[in-house]
Amino acid sequence: MKKKSVLSAIVAYTILIVAAVLTLAPFSLSIMTALRAPDDFLRQGPIHLPAPATIENFSALFTGAHSFVTPFAVTTQMVAVILVGQIVFSILAAYAFAYLQFPGRAVVVVVPLFLAFQQMGMRNTFWALVLPFVFGSPYAVFLLRENFRSVPQELLDAMRVDGAGHLRMIRSLVVPLNRPIIVTLIVITVVTHWNSFMWPLIITTGDTWQTLTVATSALSTQYNNNWTMVMAATTLAMIPLILLYLVFQKQVAQSIGGTELR
Numbered sequence: 001m002k003k004k005s006v007l008s009a010i011v012a013y014t015i016l017i018v019a020a021v022l023t024l025a026p027f028s029l030s031i032m033t034a035l036r037a038p039d040d041f042l043r044q045g046p047i048h049l050p051a052p053a054t055i056e057n058f059s060a061l062f063t064g065a066h067s068f069v070t071p072f073a074v075t076t077q078m079v080a081v082i083l084v085g086q087i088v089f090s091i092l093a094a095y096a097f098a099y100l101q102f103p104g105r106a107v108v109v110v111v112p113l114f115l116a117f118q119q120m121g122m123r124n125t126f127w128a129l130v131l132p133f134v135f136g137s138p139y140a141v142f143l144l145r146e147n148f149r150s151v152p153q154e155l156l157d158a159m160r161v162d163g164a165g166h167l168r169m170i171r172s173l174v175v176p177l178n179r180p181i182i183v184t185l186i187v188i189t190v191v192t193h194w195n196s197f198m199w200p201l202i203i204t205t206g207d208t209w210q211t212l213t214v215a216t217s218a219l220s221t222q223y224n225n226n227w228t229m230v231m232a233a234t235t236l237a238m239i240p241l242i243l244l245y246l247v248f249q250k251q252v253a254q255s256i257g258g259t260e261l262r
Contacts, residue, residue: 084135
């Protein structure tokens with residue numbers, strides 16, 4: 001029995017180590033490439049340690065022709081507005097779908113977004129980047145609704161007896177009891193829109209409202225593949241997301257455990 005448990009542990013740790021290597025390898029390659037000079041990358045190939053390491057690719061992103069100051073600012077503003085709007089409106093919508101009865105709950109409207117914004121003359125504007133997503137998302141509403149339904153009915157009834165309205169019940173009961181899943185939704189929303197590429201690519205032109213993903217893509221063209229700078233931009237773009245997860249990893253783990261218990 002003891003040998004069997006030891007063998008199981010060895011197999012489990014081997015799988016975890018292999019998974020960790022496969023997960024961390026792309027990040028390691030990105031950082032290694034970002035710290036290399038372009039001529040060293042072309043001479044030695046991609047799988048090679050920096051010799052010597054240099055930060056010229058990072059400095060070029062902010063001082064050279066490919067300035068990433070504007071894309072960073074635009075992406076941060078876009079994600080902040082979408083995050084606040086999505087969380088607020090998704091919570092309100094999820095509460096309504098979970099506890100209120102009203103006509104048209106099952107109606108879904110699909111709008112051709114690109115044509116709509118083009119006809120309204122809003123293409124290549126900041127609001128074109130955020131308005132399609134700021135009023136919540138079906139995924140967020142569904143995720144929150146299912147968790148809101150787990151709030152004990154007795155607690156809701158007790159607050160109604162005390163004279164609480166819907167907004168007070170959301171603020172004082174539903175949101176505090178579902179804080180881990182809301183934090184998880186915050187992380188998912190930030191990662192999703194920080195990495196958003198297709199919509200910013202088609203709805204904006206030029207450098208004014210260029211996001212990080214579009215700016216990074218523009219660094220590498222069919223005729224000029226500057227991979228060291230591309231990897232430097234990719235590494236910089238990853239840092240805020242890694243910090244975000246490190247800050248909220250406890251709440252994310254709690255939300256996963258809570259979902260399994262339900």
